[in-house]
Amino acid sequence: MPLIVFQTSRLLWVRLAALLFSCVAFSVAAHGAILPHGGMADWCIFCWVFSFTCTLLVLLVEQFGLQARAPVSWSNFPITVACYAALLSLSASIIFPVFFLKQQRPSGEVRDYRIVSTVFSCLAAVAYMGEVSLSKARPGEVAGYMATAPGLLKVCQTFVACIIFILISDPVLYDHHAALRWCMAVYCICFILSMAVVVLCIGEWTGLLPIPFSKFLSAYGLLAAIMYLTATIIWPVFQFGKNSYRTSYESKTITAAVFTALNFLLYLADLAYTARLVFVTV
Template identity: 65%
Template sequence: MALVFRSTPLLWARVAAMVFTCVAFSVALYGASLTHGTGDWCIFCWSFSFAGTLLIILVELCGLQTRAPVSWKNFPITFACYASLLCLSASIIFPLFFLKGYSGRNEMINCRIVSTVFSCLATIAYLSEVSMSKARPGEVAGYMATAPGLLKVCETFVACVIFVFISEPVSYKQNAATMWCLSVYCICFILSAGIIVMCVAEWTGCLPFPFARFLSTYALLAVGMYLSTTIIWPIYKFDDKHGGSSRRPNACGSSMGLCPWDKTLAIAVLTALNFLLYLADLIYSARLVFVTV
């Protein structure tokens, strides 16, 4: 097994991302004094991204792409897109929970600042990798390298954040309308995740119907479902006539992180964001000529 080293901008973007994530979680573990589960999430984001990038670099240096049990046209860019979103979330959450309200420049604060800076640098590195790996107009590439494929990664990630906010505290059991919203989040997440898995595992040819037609049909249905949720959730959560609360409680100002009302608002914003992502997905899917290589 011979190592194949070719210096390319894509390789250096991956090396930079790997180094930045390594520094972020190493410094955080060394002296950031993380005290609750939010810090564990940030450590997971950085360490998972580091491990996956290291694996991709080793596979390509050893020339093992053809022996990998996944589509190498789809897997690296899918991972890079998820890693960029993970590092972005850590870059926002970490300073919000571990730098807000702290003053001075002792070792603990310095470590937290360093982890935040390198998390932001890792996000930029992963976004650069995605930009270099995505399909150009007229180029034959895997589905995940196209705009609809990358949009599905974003759709599933946003849905995961919604699940976190909607389940702690539980805010979907208010009535049948809010239960419908949860159903929309779950159905669309499962189908989008299933499409990603089929593309990465190269199972799209196993479907009894054309994959491109399925993508367009699903995108149309998802747009309609998310449109209803974008309207229903704010009505039943922020309209006083429907059991909601239009004013932010005063207690939210003194709470650490996001209070329940803030999380409800975040769900409304993320729902609207996912609606726009599915709308863009529908527009791209309707005109995309998908070529399986």
């Protein structure tokens, strides 16, 4: 039986901590939190289970030395997973106490279980942020694209876009004016292109593009920033203007406007970083 030697490092300990915290969060919630089926409860459980499963996969591949056999770029995959896990754990750390502690106000053991899940979800988010910080590229270092600031911004852009989709799709908040449908088109087009960049980098398929990857990133970054600028202006104008169609879901439309502006800033920062980026290896 081969002897497996675990080489310790700060990154390994941070990953183990994130694995433990996410495991405790969903285990406690599933065991005694008595959560309703569907909705935000399922979302929080998904966040913790996804983070735990992907982290366990990364740990097993690295400890068994299987990186060369993995069908993905190992310079891009682990940090991409860590960044998504950090965002998912952070969202669960906000959503879970708001919906299942503040609004429902449980008592007894159920409340204790939910508090424990919230605490460990926060710890998992911090651990994953630590992993991203340890894994990201340093100035002058040759690294995978997803380990650079533009790569991490792509992850944030897709995550924010998913939040916008959730906010404006149930109920549908963009179908009463053509300008709002344009905003939806902006969200969809930019999300698809950002996710395509993530997939191309992880799969090491950037060479399949008909133009150099750096030129594609620059052109797409400029286009996406301009498109999101129009959506940032149009969405609030046609949702909250004098002739706007008033609904009972104004909190969702306001939140969507905020996240639209946030994604515009992310695309603007992405464009600025891409223009300065001089070390891209995929």
